[in-house]
Amino acid sequence: MRVSRLYAPTLRENPAEAEIISHQLMLRAGMMHKVASGIYTYMPLGWRVMKKIMDIIRDEMDKVGGQEICMPVVQPAEIWQESGRWQVYGAELWRVKDRHDRDFCLGPTHEELITSHIRNDVRSYKQLPMLPYQIQVKFRDERRPRFGLMRGREFMMKDMYSFDRDEEALDKTYWQLYQAYSNIFRRCGLNCRPVEADSGAIGGSGSHEFMALSENGESMILYCGSCDYAATDEIAAVEPVGIDQSEALSDVKEVYTPDCMSVDDVAAFLRIAPAKMVKTMCYQADDEVVAVLIRGDRQINEIKLQNILGCCNLVFATEEAVRAVGMEPGFCGPVGINKKIRVIVDTEVPLVVNHGCGAHKKDYHLMNVNYGRDYTADVIADIRMVEVGDACPYCGKPLLGARGIEVGQVFKLHTKYSSALGARYIDENSEEHDMVMGCYGIGVGRTMAAVIEQSNDQYGIIWPMAVAPYQVMILPVNDKDEWLVEQAEVLYKELLDRGVEVIIDDRHERPGVKFNDADLMGFPLRVTFGKKCRETGKVEVKVRASGEVIEVDLVGVADLLLDMIKKSL
């Protein structure tokens, strides 16, 4: 490629809309254009990177027995109604109608569709496992698209679905994909960490997210510095910590606490630590109101809570709903609570001796309350949001925190979709079983953005060799020097012939402009043809990542470049 012909409108200044570095650099390097909020055109440089990432993915998918297919973007409503997700999926599901007023949607994911194919095509255990995958555009009408490709409404995603005969086989497939994912992100040059994750609305249990570590990540992860444990803050398990456990139980005392609605108010008013309080929060879980108890200084993890309750909708109960079950908003407590209300208690609460809590009465709290003596729970469970410094659930060492970009996720779906859509097979004994499924996604654009987040400097992008849009840039400093230009052109042709992805900056520009664009676009290797070449026959090879400059004889520079490329792949 010649830069004079390259369709890559570079910008000297950052567009105002871009907040994070990857978004800014992609726009400045002319890799993409915004079309609408969360919808982008990939320009030639951006698309070359996308294709390289996709090829790495294909290679690893094929290695584990995957077979690439391509399913449509538009899907009929029927299969979504069959799985029940037509109702469950909210406004994020982009619904459209055809000219006959029939319902369709733009696929946000393809479990329904692939399962409907497999149920028709696969009947016998002899055909399992089956591992179809695709790299396809997905649509999710996000409430708030953000950060360029990081969270778009239209985005490129690889999704594989596995169909196995039983849990044991699924487990094997799952860990093969887990390993394949580790390979993919390593080959893309990402510093990536798999973490235990919630399986979310897609259902099922057993999931890992692959997190590219980055300050700009949208997810919080907790990990242990001493062992392998790592999890998202959504599910990270925590060990309960006791408070004043040697203290003797005291008698319950009612105290007047005017205008003290929050834990902090009460704790300040009574001069006790918030950790000595227990707060009672009321949630609307589908049709039921539940009371949830947690230590005053802790936060409830609503994902853990929802998983324990097994409900679809979990929201904070309205004041009316709270009053309707006989409680006083702001002064809720577990003692003497309406017996019809389920009480969920965090594992730490029974370990707080002589704690404070609401008295069920406006402007009053109770002191010296104790679990077991004064009240009981329907469920005791870990429903607490993890905090940095909490003990690792495996080895007890303090957990560390980091932010991450979720670039991939592997799920065990079990039989959620196969049973809903009737994907069954016949075993050796002529018995029919639901297939056991898994699904495995990778955000391609997000992976590209994550690479840039992790690999850039003040001058621009620093592409790892494996995903660079071009491996080598040839840069003749002075285009008036015909001899010099000719030497550069000879090398350009030789590299092309030898299969190197090479680009030559043949523009009539001053050197500074060329150097800056080369740095911005981030090509891993740069060969500079300058005065030195005429005087000594040497050119400069500059390594973008390290800044290292090697002076080499023009003769043999192609061999050197091929060698350097090979070593960095």
Place this chain on the structure above:
RNA sequence: CGGGACGUAGCGCAGUUUGGUAGCGCACCUGCCUUGGGAGCAGGGGGUCGUAGGUUCAAAUCCUGUCGUCCCGACCA
């Protein structure tokens, strides 16, 4: 969906308070000059001021509606 801000040339912005010929920098085109880190000089092209309506002799500027975009929050395979 709640809160905040912004829509003026491809990009970054000024002009709006106090209505009166639409501007600056970058980019682009021509010429000269320059060629190892976004040079200089001279000339030039490009904008229904998001959009619809209203007030006014006169609207980028004031009023109303509407659309879009971004940020914070809520939400999220």
